[in-house]
Amino acid sequence: xxxxxxxxxxxxxxxxxxxxxxxxxxxxxxxxxxxxxxxxxxxxxxxxxxxxxxxxxxxxxxxxxxxxxxxxxxxxxxxxxxxxxxxxxxxxxxxxxxxxxxxxxxxxxxxxxxxxxxxxxxxxxxxxxxxxxxxxxxxxxxxxxxxxxxxxxxxxxxxxxxxxxxxxxxxxxxxxxxxxxxxxxxxxxxxxxxxxxxxxxxxxxxxxxxxxxxxxxxxxxxxxxxxxxxxxxxxxxxxxxxxxxxxxxxxxxxxxxxxxxxxxxxxxxxxxxxxxxxxxxxxxxxxxxxxxxxxxxxxxxxxxxxxxxxxxxxxxxxxxxxxxxx
Numbered sequence: 001x002x003x004x005x006x007x008x009x010x011x012x013x014x015x016x017x018x019x020x021x022x023x024x025x026x027x028x029x030x031x032x033x034x035x036x037x038x039x040x041x042x043x044x045x046x047x048x049x050x051x052x053x054x055x056x057x058x059x060x061x062x063x064x065x066x067x068x069x070x071x072x073x074x075x076x077x078x079x080x081x082x083x084x085x086x087x088x089x090x091x092x093x094x095x096x097x098x099x100x101x102x103x104x105x106x107x108x109x110x111x112x113x114x115x116x117x118x119x120x121x122x123x124x125x126x127x128x129x130x131x132x133x134x135x136x137x138x139x140x141x142x143x144x145x146x147x148x149x150x151x152x153x154x155x156x157x158x159x160x161x162x163x164x165x166x167x168x169x170x171x172x173x174x175x176x177x178x179x180x181x182x183x184x185x186x187x188x189x190x191x192x193x194x195x196x197x198x199x200x201x202x203x204x205x206x207x208x209x210x211x212x213x214x215x216x217x218x219x220x221x222x223x224x225x226x227x228x229x230x231x232x233x234x235x236x237x238x239x240x241x242x243x244x245x246x247x248x249x250x251x252x253x254x255x256x257x258x259x260x261x262x263x264x265x266x267x268x269x270x271x272x273x274x275x276x277x278x279x280x281x282x283x284x285x286x287x288x289x290x291x292x293x294x295x296x297x298x299x300x301x302x303x304x305x306x307x308x309x310x311x312x313x314x315x316x317x318x319x320x321x322x323x324x325x326x
Contacts, residue, residue: 008038116145120137120139131150133166135162136162136163137160138162141160141162143160153173155177157176157177158194161192161193161244162191163191163192163245166187170186180212180213181199181210181212182211184209185206185209188205188206190203190206191204191244200224203219203222215234223238224239225237240255241256241257243265246292258282258283259281259302259306263276266298266299272295272316272317274299275318276318277318278320281319284306
């Protein structure tokens with residue numbers, strides 16, 4: 001979204017050519033999401049101008065952070081011409097301001113009339129939306145929902161994992177956008193994980209339509225799809241375990257689950273750094289259920305069950321085959 005940001009800056013500085021001005025105005029009017037984004041951007045711009053003369057913080061670094069955070073709900077592409085860097089130096093100062101006071105608190109203030117932010121931060125959050133739908137956000141998840149939700153059931157999942165139990169309404173479908181992935185439902189329950197350039201959708205009940213551009217598939221109970229950035233196809237699979245529900249159930253339910261997948265979940269939950277280098281160890285499977293207890297207890301049981309060892313160092317924990325001694 002950086003290109004459109006820079007074009008909008010030129011527009012607000014009245015430095016756009018006639019062609020660029022027409023381009024910006026067309027972009028704003030062709031999608032309500034674009035109009036909302038422009039309104040947010042303009043408010044942040046106008047508020048931040050007052051701070052141009054007071055900051056001593058690295059402007060270039062702050063500007064990069066600002067551009068990465070102030071993002072529109074959907075990707076747009078445009079062709080831009082270079083602009084004079086000195087003319088938007090103060091916007092970098094605006095970014096410093098936003099970062100210093102807490103960018104997302106400021107963003108929530110500016111977007112209150114359009115989208116309401118939910119930031120799970122360090123705790124699991126359960127929220128009942130205005131239409132009666134219930135969402136559970138895993139730690140560090142962040143999403144926003146349309147403030148007029150009863151009429152426009154639109155959600156933006158910025159990052160993280162969330163479980164949705166959607167109230168049926170055939171007249172007003174429930175739509176979730178996670179970057180370029182769109183998820184459309186009427187009444188169902190499903191899990192969405194949107195992290196590190198990949199979006200995973202797992203359906204528990206009902207039917208979920210997942211799409212990218214003109215491509216789409218329908219998922220039914222027990223099915224899932226994983227979509228990576230740049231994907232050119234959508235392929236559904238059978239979901240074979242219940243590991244994804246750990247943040248709701250407080251249980252790690254493993255049904256023939258490969259060790260590498262369980263380790264990835266443990267790293268997320270416990271903020272650990274567990275690694276496996278041996279491909280054969282990675283593919284070892286587990287059929288058991290763990291309560292969410294100490295990581296040390298879980299690893300001891302895993303190692304005993306699979307007859308492997310854990311080696312701890314300053315860099316983390318390595319799981320490997322036991323060393324055979326003569």
